[in-house]
Amino acid sequence: MNNPHKKIILAPSLLSCDFANIGKQLSIIREAGAQYLHLDVMDGVFVPNISFGQPLIKSLRQNCDLIFDVHLMIVQPERYIDDFVAAGADIITIHAESTEKCRETLSYIRSKGIKSAVSVKPKTPVSAVFGLLDCCDMVLIMSVEPGFGGQKFMPDMLEKAKELKAEIARRNLNIDIEMDGGIDASNARRCVEAGVNILVAGSSVFGKPDIAAAVKSILNAAEGNA
Ligand code: DX5
Numbered sequence: 304m305n306n307p308h309k310k311i312i313l314a315p316s317l318l319s320c321d322f323a324n325i326g327k328q329l330s331i332i333r334e335a336g337a338q339y340l341h342l343d344v345m346d347g348v349f350v351p352n353i354s355f356g357q358p359l360i361k362s363l364r365q366n367c368d369l370i371f372d373v374h375l376m377i378v379q380p381e382r383y384i385d386d387f388v389a390a391g392a393d394i395i396t397i398h399a400e401s402t403e404k405c406r407e408t409l410s411y412i413r414s415k416g417i418k419s420a421v422s423v424k425p426k427t428p429v430s431a432v433f434g435l436l437d438c439c440d441m442v443l444i445m446s447v448e449p450g451f452g453g454q455k456f457m458p459d460m461l462e463k464a465k466e467l468k469a470e471i472a473r474r475n476l477n478i479d480i481e482m483d484g485g486i487d488a489s490n491a492r493r494c495v496e497a498g499v500n501i502l503v504a505g506s507s508v509f510g511k512p513d514i515a516a517a518v519k520s521i522l523n524a525a526e527g528n529a
């Protein structure tokens with residue numbers, strides 16, 4: 304199932320970083336081999352938690368050249384696409400469950416010259432987004448209930464990645480598969496084997512005393528070297 308043409312990418316999630324030392328921590332993960340920065344935007348409505356928004360992202364953009372992978376956990380994300388594009392997002396993910404206007408919003412994101420993605424919560428079947436694959440560059444499969452870092456990985460979600468990978472191959476599309484929630488060096492390889500090529504990791508990176516070593520060990524494990 305693993306697509307040998309897709310490079311494995313690690314996207315550390317800012318949610319678990321030390322906010323008093325963001326700049327330093329971002330340099331460390333970049334040097335260690337992380338390619339993306341996953342930015343979890345939460346509104347306290349779509350999920351029961353509030354995180355940060357476009358001002359923080361805009362400010363980080365000034366000194367960071369990682370790919371900004373913005374995961375919107377907000378209701379009616381179509382209201383804020385322009386703001387997150389202006390803040391410097393490279394990829395914007397909206398939730399399939401968060402709006403009636405998925406297709407229009409994904410197409411709008413693409414029209415801004417950045418990548419569009421759609422996400423499914425654990426209880427949403429991945430087939431729910433099959434009708435949107437023509438307007439997506441990436442699908443994000445949640446492997447925890449969205450809202451908080453540090454939760455336990457749900458192995459049943461691997462089946463969704465396999466199902467999605469098969470559909471993408473069947474239709475000969477070029478779409479990245481990202482998995483988010485509870486990922487660490489112990490399950491990264493299983494994600495890749497199921498078809499995932501972008502791994503989000505929050506607490507298993509920023510929660511470790513040696514952040515650089517954590518990035519390297521997850522990437523090594525994902526590549527099957529550990
Ligand atoms: C949860 C977020 C995740 C979270 C991952 O709603 O979407 O990106 O930060 O954190 P860990 O890797 O600790 O599960």
Ligand code: ZN
Nearest residue numbers: 341343374483
């Ligand atoms: Zn996320």
